[in-house]
Amino acid sequence: MLETSARLLRLLSLLQTRRDWSGADLADRLGVTDRTVRRDVDKLRSLGYPVHAVTGTAGGYRLGAGADLPPLLLDDDEAVAVAVGLRTASGGTIAGIEETSVRALAKLEQVLPSRLRHRVHALQSITVPIPHSGPTVDSATLTAIANACRDNERLRFDYRDHDGTESVRSVEPHRLVHTGRRWYLVAFDVDRDDWRTFRVDRVSPRVPTGPRFVPRDPPAEDMAAYTAHGLSNRAYRYQAVITLHLSAQEAAEHITPTSGILEPVDEHTCTLHAGANHLDGIAVWISLIGCEFDVREPPELIAKLRDMAGRIGRAADRAG
Numbered sequence: 001m002l003e004t005s006a007r008l009l010r011l012l013s014l015l016q017t018r019r020d021w022s023g024a025d026l027a028d029r030l031g032v033t034d035r036t037v038r039r040d041v042d043k044l045r046s047l048g049y050p051v052h053a054v055t056g057t058a059g060g061y062r063l064g065a066g067a068d069l070p071p072l073l074l075d076d077d078e079a080v081a082v083a084v085g086l087r088t089a090s091g092g093t094i095a096g097i098e099e100t101s102v103r104a105l106a107k108l109e110q111v112l113p114s115r116l117r118h119r120v121h122a123l124q125s126i127t128v129p130i131p132h133s134g135p136t137v138d139s140a141t142l143t144a145i146a147n148a149c150r151d152n153e154r155l156r157f158d159y160r161d162h163d164g165t166e167s168v169r170s171v172e173p174h175r176l177v178h179t180g181r182r183w184y185l186v187a188f189d190v191d192r193d194d195w196r197t198f199r200v201d202r203v204s205p206r207v208p209t210g211p212r213f214v215p216r217d218p219p220a221e222d223m224a225a226y227t228a229h230g231l232s233n234r235a236y237r238y239q240a241v242i243t244l245h246l247s248a249q250e251a252a253e254h255i256t257p258t259s260g261i262l263e264p265v266d267e268h269t270c271t272l273h274a275g276a277n278h279l280d281g282i283a284v285w286i287s288l289i290g291c292e293f294d295v296r297e298p299p300e301l302i303a304k305l306r307d308m309a310g311r312i313g314r315a316a317d318r319a320g
Contacts, residue, residue, distance in 0.1 A: 004040075007030055007032070007040060008040055008043060008044060009073065010029075010030060011026065011030060011037070011040050011041070011044065012044060012049065012063075012073055013073035014026060014029055014030075015051065015061065015062075015063040016063060016073060019062060020054055020060050020061070020062050021060050021061050021062070022060040022061075023037050023038070023060055023061065025060075026060075026061065041061060049063065050063065050064040050065065051063055051064070052064045076115075076116055079108070079112060079116055080116055080119050080120055080123075082108060083105060083108055083109065083112065083116075083120045084120065084123060084124075086101045086102075086104055086105040086108065087101075087105060087120075087124060088129075089101040093136050093137060093181065093182070093183065094136060094137050094138075094139050094142065095136035095137060095138050095139065097139050135201040136201065137183045137200050137201050141200060141203060141204070141205060142176070142183065142200065144205045144207075144209075145173060145176060145185055145200065145203070145205065146176060147209075148173045148209050149173045149174060149175060149176065151209075151212070152172075152212055152213055152214070152215055153173075153209040153210060153211070153212055153213070154170060154171065154172055154190070154209060154210025154211055154212075154213055155170075155171050155172075155173045155187070155205060155209055155210065156168065156169070156170050156171075156205070156206040156209075156210060157169055157171075157203045157204055157205045157206055158203075158204040158206065159198060159202055159203055159204075160202040161202070168206075169189060169191070169196075169198070170189075170190045170191055170210065171185075171187035171188060171189050171190060171196070171198075172187055172188040172190065172213050172215075172216065173185060173186075173187045174186050174187055174188065174215070174216075174218055174223075175218075175223045176200070177197075177223055177224060177227040179227075179228075179231075179257070179258055182199060182200075182201070183199070183200035183201065184197050184198065184199060184200060184227055184231075185197070185198045185200055185203065186218075186219075186223055186226065186227060188216055195219040197227055197230045197231070224257075225257075225261075228257040228258055228261060229261050229273070231258045236275030236276050236277050237275075237276070237277045238275060238276050238277070238279060238282070238298055238300070238301065239273065239274075239275050239297075239298070240272070240273070240274050240275070240276065240282055240286075240295070240297065240298065240301055241271065241272070241273055241295075241296040241297045242271070242272045242274070242286060242293050242294065242295050242296065243265070243269055243270075243271055243272075243293060243294040243296060244262075244269065244270050244271075244272050244289065244291055244292075244293050245268065245269055245291050245292040245293060245294075246268075246269070246270060246289075246291045247264070247267055247268060247269075247270060248262045248263070248264040248270040251270050251272065251289070251291075254289050254290075255272065255274075255289075259274065260272050260273060260274035261273040261274070272286075272293075279300055279301055279304040280304065280308075282301065283301065283304050283305050283308055284308075287305075287308075
């Protein structure tokens with residue numbers, strides 16, 4: 001009986017690791033015959049697990065979604081990853097998820113073996129999180145947007161711009177992008193006939209969602225890079241192109257993806273694309289990176305740097 005129960009748990013674990021399994025593969029992994037696999041599958045079904053038979057030349061089995069959440073069987077690394085993820089979520093940027101994460105973590109840690117609890121607690125004890133002070137996103141809003149993206153349904157929502165201007169937007173949602181501090185929605189704005197990026201903490205969805213739509217070709221293959229470029233360039237009055245006398249890898253230590261886009265030139269230089277509404281800010285920011293640089297555009301930035309250098313030089317002469 002113990003051997004059969006252990007084998008059932010092993011079978012359930014295998015079915016959870018990938019979508020489809022052939023009977024022969026399961027039999028080989030479990031060290032039993034195909035007939036024993038069929039009997040064990042029937043036992044799992046009798047316990048309420050929706051194990052479906054897959055038709056086709058190879059045939060096989062698939063664990064489907066049931067009415068209730070079945071027990072998840074995790075290996076050591078998976079259990080630690082889930083526990084660390086729950087701890088992180090308990091202090092993250094999604095409003096309303098903190099308490100749920102704590103409850104789920106309490107349940108998980110109750111059944112974690114001692115060796116795994118020590119690993120999780122060791123990581124937690126030496127990690128000092130920086131408190132998040134920015135706006136949070138409502139979990140229901142994220143879920144509504146994610147469902148609309150998945151089902152290709154138009155989304156209508158009230159939106160508040162950075163200057164406080166409110167508007168009603170109708171979009172064809174494509175992807176959610178998370179930068180670590182902010183959530184963004186990349187969508188095709190139907191009224192403006194163009195792709196737009198929206199901060200999700202400024203979105204208030206209207207229900208129900210709109211009609212289904214045929215997905216358009218996305219504005220870029222790499223949506224993370226597309227969003228980062230939009231956040232660091234397109235929304236600003238000035239777009240600067242600057243050659244830094246640093247490798248792209250070295251420059252990335254000073255420049256985040258949302259503050260500028262780096263393109264390698266060679267092993268010693270790279271090109272920075274960055275946006276700003278005020279030239280003084282970008283002039284000071286570039287100067288503080290601490291490397292030689294050449295401004296390619298805009299010409300107004302060159303004039304601003306020349307004026308700033310003169311003022312700094314005269315101040316140094318007076319101090320001397």
